[in-house]
Amino acid sequence: MNLKPLLIATVTATLLAACSSTKPETSANLTGANQAGSATTTVPGATTGSQNQAGAGADAALNDPNSPLAKRSVFFAFDSNVVKSEYKPTVAAHAEFLKANANHKVVIQGNTDARGSREYNLALGQRRAESVKQAMQVLGVPEQQLEAVSFGKEKPRANGNSEADYAQNRRDDIVYDGQ
Amino acid sequence: MLSSKSLFRTALVVLLLLATGARAEMTVEIVGGGADRHAIAVLPFKDETTRLHDALTPVVKNDLNLSGVFRMIDTSGVANLPFTPAGIHYGDWKSAGAQSLAIGSVSSAAGGKVTISFSLMDVAQKKQLTGGSFTVPPERSRQVAHTIADMIFEAITGQKGIFNTRIVYVLKRGSSYQLQVADVDGGRAQTILRSKEPIMSPSWSSDGRYLAYVSFESRKPVVWVQDLATGRRNAAANFKGSNSAPSWSPDGRTLAVVLTTSGSSQIYLVSPNGGVPRRLTYSGAIDTEPSWSPDGSQILFVSDRSGGPQIYRMAASGGAATRLTWQGSYNVSPRVSPDGKRFTFIQRQGGAFRVMMQDIGSADARVISQDPYNERPSFAPNGGMVLYASLQGGRSVLYAATPDGGSKVKLAVIDGEVQDPAWGPYNNSN
Numbered sequence: 001m002n003l004k005p006l007l008i009a010t011v012t013a014t015l016l017a018a019c020s021s022t023k024p025e026t027s028a029n030l031t032g033a034n035q036a037g038s039a040t041t042t043v044p045g046a047t048t049g050s051q052n053q054a055g056a057g058a059d060a061a062l063n064d065p066n067s068p069l070a071k072r073s074v075f076f077a078f079d080s081n082v083v084k085s086e087y088k089p090t091v092a093a094h095a096e097f098l099k100a101n102a103n104h105k106v107v108i109q110g111n112t113d114a115r116g117s118r119e120y121n122l123a124l125g126q127r128r129a130e131s132v133k134q135a136m137q138v139l140g141v142p143e144q145q146l147e148a149v150s151f152g153k154e155k156p157r158a159n160g161n162s163e164a165d166y167a168q169n170r171r172d173d174i175v176y177d178g179q
Numbered sequence: 180m181l182s183s184k185s186l187f188r189t190a191l192v193v194l195l196l197l198a199t200g201a202r203a204e205m206t207v208e209i210v211g212g213g214a215d216r217h218a219i220a221v222l223p224f225k226d227e228t229t230r231l232h233d234a235l236t237p238v239v240k241n242d243l244n245l246s247g248v249f250r251m252i253d254t255s256g257v258a259n260l261p262f263t264p265a266g267i268h269y270g271d272w273k274s275a276g277a278q279s280l281a282i283g284s285v286s287s288a289a290g291g292k293v294t295i296s297f298s299l300m301d302v303a304q305k306k307q308l309t310g311g312s313f314t315v316p317p318e319r320s321r322q323v324a325h326t327i328a329d330m331i332f333e334a335i336t337g338q339k340g341i342f343n344t345r346i347v348y349v350l351k352r353g354s355s356y357q358l359q360v361a362d363v364d365g366g367r368a369q370t371i372l373r374s375k376e377p378i379m380s381p382s383w384s385s386d387g388r389y390l391a392y393v394s395f396e397s398r399k400p401v402v403w404v405q406d407l408a409t410g411r412r413n414a415a416a417n418f419k420g421s422n423s424a425p426s427w428s429p430d431g432r433t434l435a436v437v438l439t440t441s442g443s444s445q446i447y448l449v450s451p452n453g454g455v456p457r458r459l460t461y462s463g464a465i466d467t468e469p470s471w472s473p474d475g476s477q478i479l480f481v482s483d484r485s486g487g488p489q490i491y492r493m494a495a496s497g498g499a500a501t502r503l504t505w506q507g508s509y510n511v512s513p514r515v516s517p518d519g520k521r522f523t524f525i526q527r528q529g530g531a532f533r534v535m536m537q538d539i540g541s542a543d544a545r546v547i548s549q550d551p552y553n554e555r556p557s558f559a560p561n562g563g564m565v566l567y568a569s570l571q572g573g574r575s576v577l578y579a580a581t582p583d584g585g586s587k588v589k590l591a592v593i594d595g596e597v598q599d600p601a602w603g604p605y606n607n608s609n
Contacts, residue, residue, distance in 0.1 A: 116527065117555070122444075147399075148420055150439075152400075
């Protein structure tokens with residue numbers, strides 16, 4: 001696996017966070033909270049710093065709010081993992097960007113609405129994430145740049161119980177480089 | 180995958196927080212019940228309030244209530260409350276409607292310890308059914324209370340009691356998640372992992388020493404194994420994609436997990452220490468929520484290979500699967516009873532998610548819980564109760580129900596949402 005410096009920086013930061021938690025193994029005040037907290041707070045900072053190493057043009061496109069790349073979510077119908085035609089341009093834009101920027105990597109995070117078994121929802125969210133991943137692979141993105149994961153119903157964007165809330169949560173998010 | 184395997188394998192110390200700071204206060208509340216409960220009077224033990232920090236008998240009564248097979252006789256109207264068999268006026272208790280009577284005392288022993296003595300007396304036969312004496316440090320009196328409840332339960336029902344067992348659940352408060360282990364009545368709750376990211380699907384090893392669970396702390400689902408005694412833990416499954424649904428084999432050597440490295444959620448076997456997984460299912464559909472039969476020969480699981488999610492059974496070595504559920508379009512979260520003869524699961528009925536019970540070999544399931552939203556039932560190790568979480572008014576609470584659905588007990592959570600409970604095994608070290 002040929003990890004570019006940016007990715008390595010991100011991964012290293014994450015691992016360092018784990019290391020720093022590991023080090024004072026005998027310390028009585030080390031808890032799971034420290035470990036989890038450091039992982040979640042350290043990763044974004046590492047990404048910001050490392051982005052300087054990527055091409056300035058590519059970063060500009062990635063951060064341009066008017067670029068098609070600014071759209072990072074794909075929404076699904078109830079009980080469906082089919083990428084609707086209105087989201088195909090978004091998927092295609094990210095696919096083109098990834099093909100042109102092999103140093104970038106995305107995690108596609110699948111989500112579901114808040115009904116039923118947590119584990120079955122995790123699998124349904126995974127299926128949604130795999131759909132977008134496969135669509136990108138069909139468009140020529142190498143598998144090494146893609147990871148499909150699921151949050152199931154555990155991290156809803158909308159917390160209500162209306163159909164509009166559920167629709168918000170039937171969603172994939174495309175997340176660059178550990179952002 | 181990240182070349183972090185060795186790092187993740189590095190044991191991390193997770194502090195076992197003491198009960199004081201991290202306690203989920205619960206109270207037992209009887210919600211329904213059979214008419215044929217055994218009527219028992221549990222009398223205050225002599226000096227239990229002066230020699231112990233917390234009195235014993237409320238814990239004993241709570242446990243017996245929780246079992247769903249006892250009815251407490253009010254002792255407040257009886258003038259003479261005996262502490263020894265010789266002091267019992269059986270007529271008082273016969274007219275009070277008691278079938279049996281638990282009495283006892285607490286006395287001081289050498290080395291700052293206390294001796295707790297108790298007897299269970301049969302009112303009609305005027306004879307002792309069981310009894311015992313325990314000399315322990317005062318702070319262990321709560322465990323003694325659970326042991327006394329176990330002895331009473333076994334003397335009356337002939338079944339082994341489960342009041343010394345523990346339960347695990349995820350407590351969600353706002354955006355904070357705590358994996359907690361508690362006594363079956365919610366007492367002595369310990370937080371074994373705290374995270375700002377979701378924790379789910381805790382699974383006990385059959386010796387009660389380890390928990391496997393799914394944590395999102397690295398921003399994706401990863402299966403961890405944690406030693407409850409030391410707090411040390413390791414990632415058992417941290418492969419590309421999602422890692423979830425751990426279920427411990429009865430011999431403690433293997434975890435069934437769900438991995439997505441093939442492009443769909445499939446069941447694999449992996450060592451609790453990590454290592455190379457062995458794939459068990461090849462459906463290409465969703466296969467998840469594996470659950471071992473108690474003899475380790477079979478695995479029940481959920482698959483949507485026929486459309487909606489249904490429960491299937493296969494040999495623990497893999498191979499052909501048999502569909503078990505034929506009623507309803509959504510059947511999930513199976514768990515096999517300790518005797519291997521039936522399984523509990525969740526069925527969607529209209530907009531409700533109900534706890535069900537079905538005999539293996541039968542296609543008929545019956546409803547255990549009429550509550551509208553329930554999740555993840557599990558059996559007590561004696562098979563006599565089913566634990567499940569239920570959503571009410573936007574909060575989750577824990578219930579324990581008898582397998583026939585005739586009686587259930589609410590373990591009410593005062594603050595926070597309880598998710599993904601699992602009843603632990605018999606705990607002999609406690």
